[in-house]
Amino acid sequence: MKAVSLFWRGFDLLLNILAIVAAGLLAFMFLSIIYDVTTRNLRMFTVTWVVAVTEYGLLYVTALGAPWLLRERGHVSMEALRSMAPDALAYWLEKLVLVMCLVACLAAAWFAWPVIQRNVGMTDVRAAFIPRWTMFAPILLSFGLCALQFARFLFQPGAFFGRGVQPQDGI
Numbered sequence: 001m002k003a004v005s006l007f008w009r010g011f012d013l014l015l016n017i018l019a020i021v022a023a024g025l026l027a028f029m030f031l032s033i034i035y036d037v038t039t040r041n042l043r044m045f046t047v048t049w050v051v052a053v054t055e056y057g058l059l060y061v062t063a064l065g066a067p068w069l070l071r072e073r074g075h076v077s078m079e080a081l082r083s084m085a086p087d088a089l090a091y092w093l094e095k096l097v098l099v100m101c102l103v104a105c106l107a108a109a110w111f112a113w114p115v116i117q118r119n120v121g122m123t124d125v126r127a128a129f130i131p132r133w134t135m136f137a138p139i140l141l142s143f144g145l146c147a148l149q150f151a152r153f154l155f156q157p158g159a160f161f162g163r164g165v166q167p168q169d170g171i
Contacts, residue, residue: 063138067145105147
């Protein structure tokens with residue numbers, strides 16, 4: 001049991017690191033856009049890499065933050081439907097949804113792998129310095145980690161949606 005606990009602690013650490021990288025990338029994108037707009041408006045020079053890097057960055061921020069957000073249960077969920085169902089049905093409905101999410105994430109990761117392989121050695125047309133496979137790698141990583149997190153939820157005792165919305169949670 002200690003190995004399993006150690007695995008999940010490492011997994012949680014990885015998700016925390018990826019979320020911090022996503023937050024840092026978001027700040028970098030923000031500053032890059034300001035830099036690009038400022039230099040263009042002052043007619044100093046044009047920064048050609050900002051648009052491509054920002055487009056990739058949006059994908060990376062989403063993909064790197066999604067597993068952390070899932071672990072924190074900060075995503076849109078079917079809690080309203082579950083809360084209206086009787087407890088026995090709600091339990092099985094919840095498990096069914098977790099299995100469906102797990103399968104969907106595994107399928108997305110599975111189909112991302114050959115796309116990555118096909119794009120190795122190619123570069124993005126808009127930014128010759130960005131390898132094209134890096135556009136698809138975060139999809140594999142994100143959906144793989146989300147699948148693992150859904151499996152974790154599936155086999156944890158207790159209800160996934162059991163906490164309910166608390167007043168301090170906000171909107």
